Amino acid sequence: MLEGSDPKHKLQELLGTFDTRLAGATDLPVLILPASTNWKGVNKLLYVMDAEDLNQKALKIMYTLSKRLQARLEVVMISEEAIGQSEGDFLLVRENIQQEFPDVSLSLHKIYGEQKLEEVKFLIEATEADWLVFEKKDRNLFDRLFDDYHNHKLIQESPIPCLVF
Amino acid sequence: MKPQPILRKEKIFILLDKARKPNPILDYGLKLAAQMRFSASLLAFKEEEPKPLMSLIPGGLSSFGARSMDVLAEQVSPIPLEPQLPRQNSKLWGKLQYELGREANLE
Numbered sequence: 001m002l003e004g005s006d007p008k009h010k011l012q013e014l015l016g017t018f019d020t021r022l023a024g025a026t027d028l029p030v031l032i033l034p035a036s037t038n039w040k041g042v043n044k045l046l047y048v049m050d051a052e053d054l055n056q057k058a059l060k061i062m063y064t065l066s067k068r069l070q071a072r073l074e075v076v077m078i079s080e081e082a083i084g085q086s087e088g089d090f091l092l093v094r095e096n097i098q099q100e101f102p103d104v105s106l107s108l109h110k111i112y113g114e115q116k117l118e119e120v121k122f123l124i125e126a127t128e129a130d131w132l133v134f135e136k137k138d139r140n141l142f143d144r145l146f147d148d149y150h151n152h153k154l155i156q157e158s159p160i161p162c163l164v165f
Numbered sequence: 166m167k168p169q170p171i172l173r174k175e176k177i178f179i180l181l182d183k184a185r186k187p188n189p190i191l192d193y194g195l196k197l198a199a200q201m202r203f204s205a206s207l208l209a210f211k212e213e214e215p216k217p218l219m220s221l222i223p224g225g226l227s228s229f230g231a232r233s234m235d236v237l238a239e240q241v242s243p244i245p246l247e248p249q250l251p252r253q254n255s256k257l258w259g260k261l262q263y264e265l266g267r268e269a270n271l272e
Contacts, residue, residue, distance in 0.1 A: 001177055001178065001179050001180065001190070001193075001194050001197070002179070002180035002181075002190070003181075003190045028178070031177075031197075033189075033190055033193060037189060037190075037193060038189055038192075038193070039189075039192055039193045039196045039197070041196075041200065042197065042200060068201050068202075069200060069201060161193075
């Protein structure tokens with residue numbers, strides 16, 4: 001766990017600050033706190049996952065974490081497909097999660113389209129989440145130049161603590 | 166589905182780059198450790214005069230309810246944490262890798 005820092009220029013935004021690089025470099029889960037964070041308990045987790053890449057191990061981690069914290073779980077499924085095209089995937093993932101999390105209080109959300117970062121920020125506010133949680137995504141510098149949805153940007157733009165694993 | 170042994174070490178490793186008091190990061194970490202019933206390890210990087218880290222916790226650990234805390238290192242000086250990139254900051258990065266690697270190897 002460590003305090004996050006704002007990038008001082010565009011290059012650092014792309015390459016990452018110390019905290020975002022540490023999150024990418026270690027195998028341990030890393031919790032990055034915005035400088036203004038004050039403790040008010042952890043009661044709600046906003047977990048962002050790829051709808052097309054259902055990761056059972058990640059779901060188990062989220063299950064364990066939410067049970068341990070006794071926190072409500074808000075699951076956000078992000079899809080690269082247009083609305084409608086990935087509806088089948090969404091329903092499958094939803095069914096799978098509901099089976100895996102029978103005794104955890106949770107809600108499901110889905111995000112489509114280009115404005116993923118803005119949608120995640122909207123959900124942070126709308127759900128009043130205490131943490132934003134996501135898995136590391138391997139994005140190269142080229143990808144990060146043309147897409148604002150990547151680890152560094154999520155951490156930098158999040159107004160709440162980010163747990164990256 | 167039963168809880169999986171994923172959080173095996175049950176320890177929060179808190180990195181501090183400022184020995185300020187009151188310290189919201191330390192406060193957050195210790196209260197989180199208490200909520201999760203974890204122990205906490207503290208690694209602090211300071212540029213100013215070293216002072217005992219426990220002095221940052223006015224009421225002592227019991228005031229947070231954390232299970233236990235150990236201090237791994239009190240000072241790596243005079244290296245600032247940011248905005249340098251890890252490879253430019255090899256001493257700090259080396260220390261972090263060592264401590265995090267040691268933690269990982271405990272699993």
